[in-house]
Amino acid sequence: MEINVSEHSGLKVVAVSGEVDLSTSPKVRDALLGQIQGGSGVVVDLSGVSYIDSSGVASLVEAFQTAKSRGKSFSLASVGETPMRVLKLARLDQVFIIHDTVDAAVQAG
Amino acid sequence: MSDQLELLIDMGRHYAETQDIESTMIRALERITVLMGAVGGGLFILEGGEADGKLVCHASHGPVDVRGLTIPAGAGIVGRSVANNAPEMVWDAQNDPSFNKDLDKQHNFTTRSILCVPLSVKDERLGALEIINKESGDGLFSKDDLTLLQALAASTALAIHNARMAGELAEKEVMRRELELAGEIQRGLLPPPGGDLDPVCGVNRPARVVSGDFFDYFTLYDGRIAFTLADVSGKGMNAALLMAKSASLFRCLGKEDLRPGRLLQRINAEVCETSLRGMFVTMVAGVYDPATGRVVLANAGHEPPLLHGADGSFTPIGAGAPPVGIPPELTGGGPVGEVVLHLDGGALYVFTDGVTEGYAAGGAELGADGFQGLIRDGVAAGLSPAARIERVAAALADGGRALRDDVTVLVIDDAAAKAGRGAKTRAEARPAEVVSEAPREGVLCVLEVPARPESLILVRRAVEQTAVSCGFSKEQSQDMVLAVDEACQNVVRHAYGGRGDGDMTIDIRRENGDYIILIRDYAAPVDVSKIKPRDLDDVRPGGLGVHFIREVMDAMDHVPPPDGQGNLLRLKKAI
Structure with missing residues (x-):
């Protein structure tokens, strides 16, 4: 699993790739919360994620709620078939703000 | 003039x-x-x-x-x-x-x-x-x-x-002779060619004078056979030297009767202490018991070994850990996860990618299909295990071209041992080895792994491969991968409280048209009444695992473990 952070129009784009499971999701959680607590709005680029489990989804939910409470934007982008299926199983596809591409997410602010 | x-x-x-x-x-x-x-x-x-x-x-x-x-x-x-x-x-x-x-x-x-x-x-x-x-x-x-x-x-x-x-020229001749001598010493590290009655035997054809591959096996005090096969990255003299070191470590530590997962952990620690930078070894280690047909297998980054069931099916057995030579602090350490297989008259083939990527007659790569075809033909022709793998090696040398890579195959064949065991196998099996009282028929794969987050990837690979082999669609298989992963997470996080000090056993089988996964732990009994899926309208982190399992599987039951110890979860999905 790998995490890369870049900046686009004042937003932090956190690109996650590989398998997000119980052994790797704490790193995703720390990376997302770190950016939000640092005062940034966040776009999570999930295009490289081949697997995500409930602990990975939990990291996204926690980050989403933290961002909301601080008035920061938080959205998901480029969600592939496999992670999207898990979000749907959790009925979270209706909760998260999801964009087709990182560009669209950045434009939406 | x-x-x-x-x-x-x-x-x-x-x-x-x-x-x-x-x-x-x-x-x-x-x-x-x-x-x-x-x-x-x-x-x-x-x-x-x-x-x-x-x-x-x-x-x-x-x-x-x-x-x-x-x-x-x-x-x-x-x-x-x-x-x-x-x-x-x-x-x-x-x-x-x-x-x-x-x-x-x-x-x-x-x-x-x-x-x-x-x-x-x-x-x-x-x-x-x-x-x-x-x-x-x-x-x-x-x-x-x-x-x-x-x-x-x-x-x-x-x-x-x-x-x-x-x-x-004279200098080159001296170097050539030294290299040949090194090759000879290397061949001396391999066991002698297998006889027709040997259940375990191997073949090694180096592409050059020295080889980066090796295999070895020897009989333990109680009749079980320890075996290994490995592929050192790179070729030439430094690969040959690392091969010699790994082979010696297996011979030496293998006799201490360590479990294969712990053996690979030890070998990794030894190799890392003195390793040549950037070099690593993909390695499979296992123990076969001819008295029961049981194989305990650990795989560090190697090509998945192929199980050829007595019914003719082929099942690849995936890797449980990164290769040997990658420092333990980078991978979380701990023993390499183990898979328990019951050969039940079938055979296990461990091989290097020089086999599947080698050129067969006609110039095309042999590939997984070509390899399986050669095995199937060999069995049909009534060839002994040694003759079968010899035929595979010969097929790769058939093109008349130089070998593309070292070719190494090891076979563990249970057919003769099973015939000798007759029908009494199950009754004679040691009680400690019986994972549950359920019949053995249709066991696809059994994993015994430390209850730690790093083990989950091995569980996922096992579910993915067995589900696909049962004919589930890619999507269904991925769903079940998630469900089993979630169930194992609960063992890691809740049954053992995240301490990482216990083991768990994942038994995957096919029974009466159902795909069954039995997840066993050895922790204190869990209060089943407290396990329930949460209300999805309440958006909060955590608590989704049980919901995923219920959504994906047809049934999820906590059943009493056979000897009353620990917990046993049974997941079912109709095939």
Whole structure:
């Protein structure tokens, strides 16, 4: 699993790739919360994620709620078939703000 | 011209007799100097490059012995001749700006005229031949002298060139013999070729003289057989040395009767302590018990071994850990996860990618299908395990081309042992090994892994492979991967409280048209009434696992474990 952070129009784009499971999701959680607590709005680029489990989804939910409470934007982008299926199983596809591409997410602010 | 011919013949004969180019050069220079009627002469050899090298005098004749004299390439009249690859005829040396007068002063000698010709073969510059002061007439060298010296220099250059080539050939021959000796020592590390009655045997065909692959096996005190197969990254001598080290570690530590997962952990620690940077070993270690047909297998980054069931099915068994040689602090450490297989009359093939990526007759890659085809044909033809893998190796050498990579195959065949066991197998199995009271028929895969987050990837691979082999769609298989992962997470996080000190067993089987996963732990009993999926409208982190499992599987039941210890969860999905 790998995490890369870049900046686009004042937003932090956190690109996650590989398998997000119980052994790797704490790193995703720390990376997302770190950016939000640092005062940034966040776009999570999930295009490289081949697997995500409930602990990975939990990291996204926690980050989403933290961002909301601080008035920061938080959205998901480029969600592939496999992670999207898990979000749907959790009925979270209706909760998260999801964009087709990182560009669209950045434009939406 | 006859003098020149005689000189040539003499040089050739002298070199043939002595094999000593130095003494041949000295002898040749002496004869050339006398033949040319010169007072003195020197033979200079270029050492190092034409630009930054130096010219060293190897032979000298006359009143002043200048052997060993070293001048920078390009300096002096000799240097000029070599640099331009052209002869120099100097009639008034004292007034030539390139001439170095120091030597004359040192030896109380006066150099008047110089004739110097370069020694070269094709474009390779070897040095120069120089003669000084003609004894007869006006003491000056003539055009005819130059022509003669050039002819003599050509012969001398050729003799030096040939001698060098012969020396290099001899050196290469020594290296080739050393490499062959290393290959021989390596082959000595492998077990002898298998007989027709051996249940475990292997074959290794190196693509070069030495191999980066190896296999080994030996019988433990109680009749079980420990085995290994490995592939060292890279080729050549350093791969061969790391192979020898890993093979020795297996022999040595394997006899301590460690479980394969712990054995690979130990070997990794030893290799990492002294490893050559950037080199690693993909390695499979296992133990086969002919009394039960049971195999405990651990895989560190290697190509998935192939289980050929007695029913003719093929199932790959995935890797549980990164390769040996990657420092434990990078991977979380701990023993490598183990898979327990029941061969039940079938056979397990462990092999290197040199097999599937090797060229078969016709020039195409053998591939997984080609490999399976060869195994199937071998079984159908009634070949012994040893003859079967021999046929695979032969098929890859069939193309007449050199092997693309080392080819190594190890087989663990349970057919003969099963026939000997008859129907009594199950009753004789040691109680500790019985995972549950359920019948063994249809067991697809059993994993015994530490209850730690790092083990989950192995569980996922096992579910993915077995689900696909049962005919589930890709999407269904991925769903079940998630469900089983979630169930195992609960064991790691809740049953053992995240301490990572316990084990869990995942038993995947096919029963009455259902795909069944039994997840067993050895922790304190869990209060089943507290396990329930949460309300999804309440968006909060956590608590989704049980919901995923219920959504994906047809049934999820907590059943009493066979010996009343720990917890046993049964997941079911109709095939």
